[in-house]
Amino acid sequence: MSTAEExxxxxxxxxxxxxxxxxxxxxxxxxxxxxxxxxxxxxxDTAMSHSAPPADGVVEDGAAPAADSNPDGLDLSLLKKKKKKxxxxxxxxxDAAPVADGEEAIDLSMKKKKKKKAPKEDDEFAKxxxxxxxxxxxGAEAAAVDDTVQDGDMDKGTGxxxxxxxxxINYDPLLSRFFALLAQKNPxxxxxxxxxxxxxxxxxxxxxxxxxxxxxxxxxxxxxxRADEHVTAYLFAELGTSGSVDGSRRLVIKGRFxxxxxxxxLRTYIIEYVTxxxxxxxxxxxxxxxxxxxxxxxxxxxxxxxxxxxxxGFSAQVGKRRKMKV
Amino acid sequence: MxxxxxxxxxxxxxxxxxxxxxxxxxxxxxEYIHIRIQQRNGRKTLTTVQGIPSKFDHKKIxxxxxxxxxxxxxxxxxxxxxxxxxxxxxxxxxxxxxxxFLVDQETGLALDEKTIxxxxx
Numbered sequence: 001m002s003t004a005e006e007x008x009x010x011x012x013x014x015x016x017x018x019x020x021x022x023x024x025x026x027x028x029x030x031x032x033x034x035x036x037x038x039x040x041x042x043x044x045d046t047a048m049s050h051s052a053p054p055a056d057g058v059v060e061d062g063a064a065p066a067a068d069s070n071p072d073g074l075d076l077s078l079l080k081k082k083k084k085k086x087x088x089x090x091x092x093x094x095d096a097a098p099v100a101d102g103e104e105a106i107d108l109s110m111k112k113k114k115k116k117k118a119p120k121e122d123d124e125f126a127k128x129x130x131x132x133x134x135x136x137x138x139g140a141e142a143a144a145v146d147d148t149v150q151d152g153d154m155d156k157g158t159g160x161x162x163x164x165x166x167x168x169i170n171y172d173p174l175l176s177r178f179f180a181l182l183a184q185k186n187p188x189x190x191x192x193x194x195x196x197x198x199x200x201x202x203x204x205x206x207x208x209x210x211x212x213x214x215x216x217x218x219x220x221x222x223x224x225x226r227a228d229e230h231v232t233a234y235l236f237a238e239l240g241t242s243g244s245v246d247g248s249r250r251l252v253i254k255g256r257f258x259x260x261x262x263x264x265x266l267r268t269y270i271i272e273y274v275t276x277x278x279x280x281x282x283x284x285x286x287x288x289x290x291x292x293x294x295x296x297x298x299x300x301x302x303x304x305x306x307x308x309x310x311x312x313g314f315s316a317q318v319g320k321r322r323k324m325k326v
Numbered sequence: 327m328x329x330x331x332x333x334x335x336x337x338x339x340x341x342x343x344x345x346x347x348x349x350x351x352x353x354x355x356x357e358y359i360h361i362r363i364q365q366r367n368g369r370k371t372l373t374t375v376q377g378i379p380s381k382f383d384h385k386k387i388x389x390x391x392x393x394x395x396x397x398x399x400x401x402x403x404x405x406x407x408x409x410x411x412x413x414x415x416x417x418x419x420x421x422x423x424x425x426x427f428l429v430d431q432e433t434g435l436a437l438d439e440k441t442i443x444x445x446x447x
């Protein structure tokens with residue numbers, strides 16, 4: 001079937017757990033990529049929501065806590081879920097390709113596993129929190145006398161914030177003041193921190209059986225302000241294949257690749273060759289400096305760094321024909 | 327004349343290090359271990375590991391890996407043509423596992439994670 005199901009599934013499973021942080025923290029480039037979800041993803045999402053514990057009713061709810069305690073319970077519930085899911089797919093699975101069903105089922109179960117684990121951790125965390133709270137409460141009682149008086153308007157400089165105030169201020173109000181001031185003095189901070197870098201999702205078509213067409217490469221390159229050739233070279237090096245550009249500037253890649261896989265490669269490309277390492281702005285330029293080195297110059301902070309040239313590295317000979325050639 | 331030019335050329339090559347300095351990068355000389363994946367026909371893949379330091383016995387590593395990952399593999403040495411040294415090639419996608427193996431302190435090679443680069447999708 002699809003060429004690299006196994007890797008993608010593994011990858012997905014591992015990525016799902018960190019998906020949030022990745023989206024927020026790393027390039028942000030994936031912002032659009034993940035936000036504009038493929039139809040496939042959509043169906044998955046709906047399926048997820050269908051099989052989520054609240055929607056499923058009593059039986060599922062009974063199974064869920066059990067799963068927390070013993071692995072057998074987990075397995076059972078997983079099986080159940082899988083079945084249920086498939087049924088639902090059949091019912092409403094007009095939009096999902098029949099091919100994708102099996103894969104999705106597996107995927108979902110993995111997601112489920114992750115989900116199952118999460119509450120457990122949450123529980124522990126909650127317990128810890130409670131313990132902490134208890135301790136904190138005891139401590140707070142002692143400090144309660146101070147607590148009650150700790151207020152006042154920090155903008156106006158009244159109450160505890162008054163200049164001639166000699167009492168020591170508690171940590172929490174100090175911290176909140178710090179962040180308030182930080183946001184106040186640097187209004188652009190918050191916006192740059194969360195702004196996501198958006199590129200259109202790669203459009204992948206299959207040409208025949210063994211080739212993939214990457215349709216909107218020029219568009220993406222334009223968005224990233226990089227030469228088509230550079231991106232192409234990187235794609236080929238990372239995917240370990242070769243390919244060509246067709247008449248309408250679409251990229252024809254040898255081998256079967258899914259959109260997800262191309263997305264991953266583009267993401268690493270953006271991390272390596274687009275974002276500024278200093279200020280994480282994607283507003284950079286790639287230029288060939290002296291000594292055949294490539295440099296990235298950031299347009300927003302002015303930093304300049306060298307990047308490694310794209311190296312293909314070792315590639316094994318695949319297929320008989322190429323062996324004949326060499 | 328030409329000799330002087332050559333020397334100058336050599337000198338202009340030397341600032342390689344200089345270029346590194348002003349960009350604050352010193353890892354130019356660092357040897358990475360590259361883990362790549364390659365598609366074969368169907369849903370089959372190859373994993374290649376390039377650049378394992380020569381202080382390790384590649385044959386032994388391969389033997390252990392083959393047993394642990396339950397896959398076959400070979401060592402490909404094309405030191406002569408492309409200067410890539412010995413490459414361990416495994417059948418199937420073992421990128422994550424092999425990275426864990428390389429990093430593992432007890433049962434693995436205890437290498438630094440920063441020197442490992444995973445390529446591919």
